[in-house]
Amino acid sequence: ELKVEQNPLFLSMQEEKNYTIYCNYSTTSDRLYWYRQDPGKSLESLFVLLSNGAVKQEGRLMASLDTKARLSTLHITAAVHDLSATYFCAVESNFGNEKLTFGTGTRLTIIP
Amino acid sequence: DVKVTQSSRYLVKRTGEKVFLECVQDMDHENMFWYRQDPGLGLRLIYFSYDVKMKEKGDIPEGYSVSREKKERFSLILESASTNQTSMYLCASSTRDTEAFFGQGTRLTVV
Numbered sequence: 001e002l003k004v005e006q007n008p009l010f011l012s013m014q015e016e017k018n019y020t021i022y023c024n025y026s027t028t029s030d031r032l033y034w035y036r037q038d039p040g041k042s043l044e045s046l047f048v049l050l051s052n053g054a055v056k057q058e059g060r061l062m063a064s065l066d067t068k069a070r071l072s073t074l075h076i077t078a079a080v081h082d083l084s085a086t087y088f089c090a091v092e093s094n095f096g097n098e099k100l101t102f103g104t105g106t107r108l109t110i111i112p
Numbered sequence: 113d114v115k116v117t118q119s120s121r122y123l124v125k126r127t128g129e130k131v132f133l134e135c136v137q138d139m140d141h142e143n144m145f146w147y148r149q150d151p152g153l154g155l156r157l158i159y160f161s162y163d164v165k166m167k168e169k170g171d172i173p174e175g176y177s178v179s180r181e182k183k184e185r186f187s188l189i190l191e192s193a194s195t196n197q198t199s200m201y202l203c204a205s206s207t208r209d210t211e212a213f214f215g216q217g218t219r220l221t222v223v
Contacts, residue, residue, distance in 0.1 A: 041216070041217075043204075045212075088155070090212075098162070098208060099145065101157070105154050
């Protein structure tokens with residue numbers, strides 16, 4: 001059974017600081033996704049990582065995937081307030097169907 | 113743009129009622145999913161479907177059933193609603209080559 005763990009669960013950080021969210025998963029996979037969720041809203045796709053060593057960047061967010069370590073990171077550079085949200089990673093099993101298993105999410109709060 | 117539309121944003125139902133949550137997608141995606149989201153538990157998969165009339169149980173199927181009679185529509189059914197099914201329900205669709213796209217969510221309260 002595929003398990004996905006994110007840490008930290010909660011993160012408060014000051015503006016202009018850097019930080020990383022970690023996503024570990026338990027079985028072989030080479031497809032990993034990052035989503036953002038604002039309070040009361042649905043999930044918005046941020047990044048799709050499809051191979052070992054994949055790196056994607058959008059603004060102050062950068063995501064990477066190490067399939068050998070079964071680890072993905074979401075790095076935040078020089079945080080700004082509008083990045084406050086909950087971030088989820090989701091992993092697609094290599095075996096058979098395309099269902100996603102989600103981590104529990106990281107609630108990020110950027111403090112001015 | 114992919115659009116996944118859930119029929120209701122908010123629903124209040126009584127214990128024991130039969131509840132239907134509807135989801136429609138307009139991008140001809142093969143895969144459709146129903147998740148529930150609860151604080152501290154993330155998203156948990158209830159059921160998914162990879163083709164018309166096909167369905168597979170997810171991680172927490174008990175108390176739920178689904179129907180997919182047409183490719184664009186995936187319905188979640190609570191046969192007899194209970195208070196522990198109060199939650200946010202999220203529908204999603206995808207293909208082999210895309211990420212999952214989510215609907216706006218339905219916040220269901222069972223009283």
